[in-house]
Amino acid sequence: MDARIERYLEHLRVERRVAPLTLDTYAAELAVLAAMAAEAKLSLQEVQPHHVRRWMATLHGQGRSGRTLGKTLSAWRGLFRWLGREGEVALNPVDGVRPPKSPKPLPKALSVEQSMQLADLQQPDADPVLEARDRCLVEMLYGCGLRISELVGLDAEASAQAKGYVDLAAAEAHVLGKGAKRRAVPIGSAALAALQSWLARRPALLRGDAAPLFVNERGTRMTPQQVRVRLKQRAIQAGVPTHVHPHMLRHSFASHLLQSSGDLRAVQELLGHASIATTQVYTRLDFQHLAKVYDAAHPRAKRNT
Structure with a gap:
C-alpha cells in the first residue's frame, strides 16, 4: 500500500483514536x-475528479450499492483532506463526487394467505381478554391500514381531547395522521366483529383512564413498542415465516386492496398519503405479484430445461 495511506491510517489510529473495526474498513x-x-499508473497526487467518477462507475458495475459507495467515497475523501493539510495535494479530487442513487427497496408485505393465517389465529388456551385485544390489534392494522401511531392514539369514543376514535355505529375509525391531518377509515366486518369483542372484554383491564381504546395489562394506553412485541409473538404463534411488524400489515392492506380494486386514488385516501407518488410504490408491489403469478403459471414463462 502507498506509504501515504499507511501514514494516514496511523494518524487515524493514534491521533483520532478510531475504533479497530472502523480502521479496518478504512484500510480496505x-x-x-x-x-x-x-x-x-497514477500517484495519489495525480488523481483527478474524473478518475474518481470513473472508478465509482467501475465499482458500481461490480455490484456495489450506492450506499456502500458513499462509504467508499467518505474514506477516500478523508484521506485526500488529510493529504491537503499535509501539503501533499493541491485539491481534493473526491469533493463534489456523489455516489449513484440506490433504488428504494420495496415495502415488504405479507401474502393474502399469510395475512389470513395471522388474522384467523385461534388460541383457545390464551387469556381471553388479551386474546380479544390482540386479535383486534391485527384486524385494525390489516383491515384499516393504520399507522402504529394512529392505532395507539385511538380512543374508545369521540371527545374533545381525542386524537382519534372509533365510531361503531358508522363502522369508521377517525384518526389523526401525519401532518395533523384527520381522516376517516372504514372498518370492515371482520375488524368490526373483533372490535366489538374486544370492547366487551376491555373493562377487565381498565384501571383509571377509560379513554384509550387499546390498553395494556396495567390499564394504561398501549405503546407502539408493546404493540410490536405482541404482534411479533402472534405472528410466530401463527407460523408466519417472516418478521411481522405493524407497518408490514399497513403495506399488506394497501397491496391487497390495490390488487383487488386497481384504484390507486382510493388507496391513497385510505392510507392518508399527501402525495399519490407515495402510494405508487404499491403499483410496483402489485406488478411484482403479477409477475410471480405469470412466472409460475404461464406456459411461455417457463424455460426449457
Whole structure:
C-alpha cells in the first residue's frame, strides 16, 4: 500500500483514536483506491475528479450499492483532506463526487394467505381478554391500514381531547395522521366483529383512564413498542415465516386492496398519503405479484430445461 495511506491510517489510529473495526474498513476502502490508482499508473497526487467518477462507475458495475459507495467515497475523501493539510495535494479530487442513487427497496408485505393465517389465529388456551385485544390489534392494522401511531392514539369514543376514535355505529375509525391531518377509515366486518369483542372484554383491564381504546395489562394506553412485541409473538404463534411488524400489515392492506380494486386514488385516501407518488410504490408491489403469478403459471414463462 502507498506509504501515504499507511501514514494516514496511523494518524487515524493514534491521533483520532478510531475504533479497530472502523480502521479496518478504512484500510480496505483505501486499498481499493491504491489498487485503482496503480492500475491507472497514477500517484495519489495525480488523481483527478474524473478518475474518481470513473472508478465509482467501475465499482458500481461490480455490484456495489450506492450506499456502500458513499462509504467508499467518505474514506477516500478523508484521506485526500488529510493529504491537503499535509501539503501533499493541491485539491481534493473526491469533493463534489456523489455516489449513484440506490433504488428504494420495496415495502415488504405479507401474502393474502399469510395475512389470513395471522388474522384467523385461534388460541383457545390464551387469556381471553388479551386474546380479544390482540386479535383486534391485527384486524385494525390489516383491515384499516393504520399507522402504529394512529392505532395507539385511538380512543374508545369521540371527545374533545381525542386524537382519534372509533365510531361503531358508522363502522369508521377517525384518526389523526401525519401532518395533523384527520381522516376517516372504514372498518370492515371482520375488524368490526373483533372490535366489538374486544370492547366487551376491555373493562377487565381498565384501571383509571377509560379513554384509550387499546390498553395494556396495567390499564394504561398501549405503546407502539408493546404493540410490536405482541404482534411479533402472534405472528410466530401463527407460523408466519417472516418478521411481522405493524407497518408490514399497513403495506399488506394497501397491496391487497390495490390488487383487488386497481384504484390507486382510493388507496391513497385510505392510507392518508399527501402525495399519490407515495402510494405508487404499491403499483410496483402489485406488478411484482403479477409477475410471480405469470412466472409460475404461464406456459411461455417457463424455460426449457
